[in-house]
Amino acid sequence: MALNLKISKDSPVPLYHQVVQGFEDAVNAGELPPGTKLENEIELARQLGLSRPTMRKAMDELVRAGLLVRKRGVGTQVVAPSVRRPLQLSSLHDDLAKSGSRPTTKVLEFGTAPAPAEVAGHLGLAAGADAYHMIRLRSVDGKPLAVMENWVPLAFGTLTEEELAERGLYDLLRGLGINFHLAHQRVGAALATRYQADLLEMEPREAVVTMERTATDDQGRPVETGHHVYAADLYSFEMTLMQH
Amino acid sequence: MALNLKISKDSPVPLYHQVVQGFEDAVNAGELPPGTKLENEIELARQLGLSRPTMRKAMDELVRAGLLVRKRGVGTQVVAPSVRRPLQLSSLHDDLAKSGSRPTTKVLEFGTAPAPAEVAGHLGLAAGADAYHMIRLRSVDGKPLAVMENWVPLAFGTLTEEELAERGLYDLLRGLGINFHLAHQRVGAALATRYQADLLEMEPREAVVTMERTATDDQGRPVETGHHVYAADLYSFEMTLMQH
DNA sequence: GTCAATAGAATGTCATGACATACTCACTTG
DNA sequence: CAAGTGAGTATGTCATGACATTCTATTGAC
Structure with a gap:
C-alpha cells in the first residue's frame, strides 16, 4: 500500500x-x-x-x-478516525470563544482578602495571608453559564477590577508575565446554593457541575486557584482517554 | 550544574x-x-x-x-514537582483497586435489548439492533458508589451475567480479544432519579456526577458505550491540563 | 497432532554528524 | 536614549548507519 x-x-x-x-x-x-x-x-x-x-x-x-x-x-x-484531543490549559473564556460562543463576564466581587486555609494551601501562602479574591458571572449569548470564584497571590503584580471586567483572568495574568504551564483540575457535582441558583437563573437545589483547579506557571509556582460552578444543562467536560 | x-x-x-x-x-x-x-x-x-x-x-x-x-x-x-498525570483508559474497577479501595459489583440487569437510537449511534449499529445491556451497582467498602449502565455490541462474542458478576466488564471484553484503544468521555452533573437515589442510598434529587463514555478498540470499532452515575460526595474526576 | 527451535519481519534503541532557526545580549549608529 | 545589527548560544530538524528485541510463521522432531 x-x-x-x-x-x-x-x-x-x-x-x-x-x-x-x-x-x-x-x-x-x-x-x-x-x-x-x-x-x-x-x-x-x-x-x-x-x-x-x-x-x-x-x-x-x-x-x-x-x-x-x-x-x-x-x-x-x-485506528482512526477517532482521535485523541489533548487536554489543554485554557480559560473558560478562551474555550467558549473557540467554540463560537460569545462569552460575557460580570465582576460580582473583587478585592484582597485573607486566603482561607485550603486556598492558602493550594497557593503556597501562609495561612491567612492576603490574596486577590474575585467572583465573576460568565454568560454566553446572554444566558448565565458559570459562577467563578478565583484566588490569585498578590506577588505577581497588580490586578484591577476594571481590567478584569474587560479581559479574562488568564489574559491578565499573562500580561503580568506569567507563563502558564499546567493545572490540576477536579470535576464533580453539587446542588446549587441559593446564591448560585439566583445568579444562574435556576431553581435552588438544581444540579451544577463543579470544577476546582489550581494552575502553576513554568517556574512551578501556583498562580491561581479557583472554584467554578456551571449550569449542568449547559456545560459538561469532555476528554479523551487513551489506553497505554 | x-x-x-x-x-x-x-x-x-x-x-x-x-x-x-x-x-x-x-x-x-x-x-x-x-x-x-x-x-x-x-x-x-x-x-x-x-x-x-x-x-x-x-x-x-x-x-x-x-x-x-x-x-x-x-x-x-x-518546572516540577507538579507533574502531568496522563488520562488513562481504564475501568472504574481498576481505578478503585489501584487506589487501595475494595470495589464490589452487583449486577442489577443483564440481557440483550434493542439499542435506543443514541446508543445505536454511538456503537455504530443499526437503529433498534440488539446489543448487550447491563446495569450494575458498584460499591466500595460496602458503600454504594456508582450506578453503571453499559451497552456492548453482540458481535464481539458472548457475555454472561455470571461472568459479569465475577469480573469487570472491561476485563471480560479483553478476554474476548478486544484491545482497548481510547474512549471519548463526558463528565457532568444531574439530580439523582428515585431509582438511582435508592441504589446509592441517598435522597432523591441529590446531586450526582454523570459520566458518558464510548470506548473504541484498536480497529477503531466502538466496543462499549455507557452512562454512569456517581455519588457526588464520594467521587469526582481528576485530571491535569497542560499549556502548549 | 503437539511442541520446540529457527528464521524472517518489523519495531525499538542508539550512535555520529551536520545544518537551520529562534533567542539573547552586546555593540554600534542615529 | 532608542533602535538596529551581528555574534554567540541553544534548541529544533534531519540524515546515515547499525544493532537489539519482540512477534509470527514455518519446519522438524517426537
Missing part, C-alpha cells in the same frame, strides 16, 4: 509535521480506513524520500494522537 | 528511560529545584556518556510530562 502524501522539502513546515498532517488528512478523507496495515517504517521512509528517524518521529506523534497503533515485530496499522 | 544520574549501559532498561526516571527522582528529591536551569543538551549528553538524540528523546518525554520547559535558543529548565 503506497503512501500518497505530498511532502515538500522547500516548505518551512518541518518534514515530520507534514507527514503527520498528511496522515491525518488521509485518514479523515477515508483513504486510510481503520484497520489498514501500513508498510514498514523503512519502506514508508523510502517512499516519501525521508530518513527513517524522521518518518519515525512523525509516527511517534501519530501513535500518541491515537491514529496509529504499533506492535513490535508485527507492524503498524491505522 | 553537573547531572548526577546513574545510567547503566548494562541494564535492560533503555538508556532514555533511565534518564527520565533519574530526572524524576532528582526532581522529586529536591535535587533539581523548580527553576533550575540545565546545561545544554550536548553537554548533558556528554556528562552522561550518551548521544545527543538519546538525551533528547529522554528530555522530549520529560517536557511532555510537564517536568521541564524548553525554549529554543535559550535552554531548558525544571
Whole structure:
C-alpha cells in the first residue's frame, strides 16, 4: 500500500509535521480506513524520500494522537478516525470563544482578602495571608453559564477590577508575565446554593457541575486557584482517554 | 550544574528511560529545584556518556510530562514537582483497586435489548439492533458508589451475567480479544432519579456526577458505550491540563 | 497432532554528524 | 536614549548507519 502524501522539502513546515498532517488528512478523507496495515517504517521512509528517524518521529506523534497503533515485530496499522484531543490549559473564556460562543463576564466581587486555609494551601501562602479574591458571572449569548470564584497571590503584580471586567483572568495574568504551564483540575457535582441558583437563573437545589483547579506557571509556582460552578444543562467536560 | 544520574549501559532498561526516571527522582528529591536551569543538551549528553538524540528523546518525554520547559535558543529548565498525570483508559474497577479501595459489583440487569437510537449511534449499529445491556451497582467498602449502565455490541462474542458478576466488564471484553484503544468521555452533573437515589442510598434529587463514555478498540470499532452515575460526595474526576 | 527451535519481519534503541532557526545580549549608529 | 545589527548560544530538524528485541510463521522432531 503506497503512501500518497505530498511532502515538500522547500516548505518551512518541518518534514515530520507534514507527514503527520498528511496522515491525518488521509485518514479523515477515508483513504486510510481503520484497520489498514501500513508498510514498514523503512519502506514508508523510502517512499516519501525521508530518513527513517524522521518518518519515525512523525509516527511517534501519530501513535500518541491515537491514529496509529504499533506492535513490535508485527507492524503498524491505522485506528482512526477517532482521535485523541489533548487536554489543554485554557480559560473558560478562551474555550467558549473557540467554540463560537460569545462569552460575557460580570465582576460580582473583587478585592484582597485573607486566603482561607485550603486556598492558602493550594497557593503556597501562609495561612491567612492576603490574596486577590474575585467572583465573576460568565454568560454566553446572554444566558448565565458559570459562577467563578478565583484566588490569585498578590506577588505577581497588580490586578484591577476594571481590567478584569474587560479581559479574562488568564489574559491578565499573562500580561503580568506569567507563563502558564499546567493545572490540576477536579470535576464533580453539587446542588446549587441559593446564591448560585439566583445568579444562574435556576431553581435552588438544581444540579451544577463543579470544577476546582489550581494552575502553576513554568517556574512551578501556583498562580491561581479557583472554584467554578456551571449550569449542568449547559456545560459538561469532555476528554479523551487513551489506553497505554 | 553537573547531572548526577546513574545510567547503566548494562541494564535492560533503555538508556532514555533511565534518564527520565533519574530526572524524576532528582526532581522529586529536591535535587533539581523548580527553576533550575540545565546545561545544554550536548553537554548533558556528554556528562552522561550518551548521544545527543538519546538525551533528547529522554528530555522530549520529560517536557511532555510537564517536568521541564524548553525554549529554543535559550535552554531548558525544571518546572516540577507538579507533574502531568496522563488520562488513562481504564475501568472504574481498576481505578478503585489501584487506589487501595475494595470495589464490589452487583449486577442489577443483564440481557440483550434493542439499542435506543443514541446508543445505536454511538456503537455504530443499526437503529433498534440488539446489543448487550447491563446495569450494575458498584460499591466500595460496602458503600454504594456508582450506578453503571453499559451497552456492548453482540458481535464481539458472548457475555454472561455470571461472568459479569465475577469480573469487570472491561476485563471480560479483553478476554474476548478486544484491545482497548481510547474512549471519548463526558463528565457532568444531574439530580439523582428515585431509582438511582435508592441504589446509592441517598435522597432523591441529590446531586450526582454523570459520566458518558464510548470506548473504541484498536480497529477503531466502538466496543462499549455507557452512562454512569456517581455519588457526588464520594467521587469526582481528576485530571491535569497542560499549556502548549 | 503437539511442541520446540529457527528464521524472517518489523519495531525499538542508539550512535555520529551536520545544518537551520529562534533567542539573547552586546555593540554600534542615529 | 532608542533602535538596529551581528555574534554567540541553544534548541529544533534531519540524515546515515547499525544493532537489539519482540512477534509470527514455518519446519522438524517426537
